[in-house]
Amino acid sequence: MKTNEELRQDVMDEIRWDPQLRDVATEIGVAAKDGVVTLSGSVHTYWKKRAAEKAAQRVSGVKVVASDVEVRVGPMQKKTDTEIAEAVKNSLRWNSAVNEDQIEVKVDKGWVYLDGLVDFQYEKVAAQRAVEDLLSVMGVTNNIAIKSEAVDTKDIQRKIAAAFHRSATVDSSSIKIEAAGHKVKLSGKVRSWAELKEAENIALSAPGVTSIENRIKIDVEVYA
CATH class of the missing domain: 3.30.1340.30 (Histidine-containing Protein; Chain: A;)
Known part of the structure; x- marks a missing residue:
């Protein structure tokens, strides 16, 4: 250790x-x-x-x-909230993974707020990534929601378990998956923060999943 x-x-x-x-x-x-x-x-x-x-x-x-x-943005690089909002909208418009019509943008003192309703989790993630590297952006709050439809919880668990098994990063045997409606709870132990986040990202990619309760713990000693 x-x-x-x-x-x-x-x-x-x-x-x-x-x-x-x-x-x-x-x-x-x-x-x-x-x-x-x-x-x-x-x-x-x-x-x-x-x-x-x-x-x-x-x-x-x-x-x-x-x-x-x-x-801390230098005076030569600093943009107004209006200029930042326009840059955000342009970035979303040019991102093929995002439907800009589904997303509302607000900027307050350089902080970007994203709202709206999208079909898949990857669209929510893509929208945030599209604006994070824009000049004068001080931070991003992503309030975009995912559309909810009827789901088969057992099918969700099977698909996530299969994705874990395919992953070269995640030890599937160390993680327990529980699904209730559109919510998935993960528990168990992993070796690193990177593995924990990879498990979370895989689970969020499953069709029908809108939120994750991540109770996975990091325990490097268990794998020593």
Whole structure:
């Protein structure tokens, strides 16, 4: 098991290793305690903040990532809320995975709020990814809902279990799947945050699933 200092150093090394973050790596601080990693500092775009969070989550031994990283946009790059809203709409319009007519956009002091109703979870995810890297975006709140239709819970469980079994990342034998209507509950133990999020993403990709209750725990020692 890693010490707090070893985990902190591994996260710092991963941030420095990521090509997206090499220009801001020295601006990001890292603290680690008992598997909880806290990021601090500032970056000039929201997508770099998200990239730092994802880099930390990839590191073995990380259980939780708390991000206190601030997005600070320079005066030459700063856009008005109206300009950001127009850029968001254009980005959604040009994204083939998104139906822009189903999504409402609001911007308040650089923070983007997405609302609406879509058919599949991947559309909700695609909409957020389409706007995260836009200039002057300070953050994104994704309130897009998924349409609910009648589902076969046993069929959902079978499909998710089969997808876990196909995955090279997820240990399907360590995860329990329970479905109730459109909601799926996952429990068990995995080796890393990355495996936990991959299990969650796979389950959310199942047709008819609108929400996940993720009770999976990270326990690196169980696989030692």
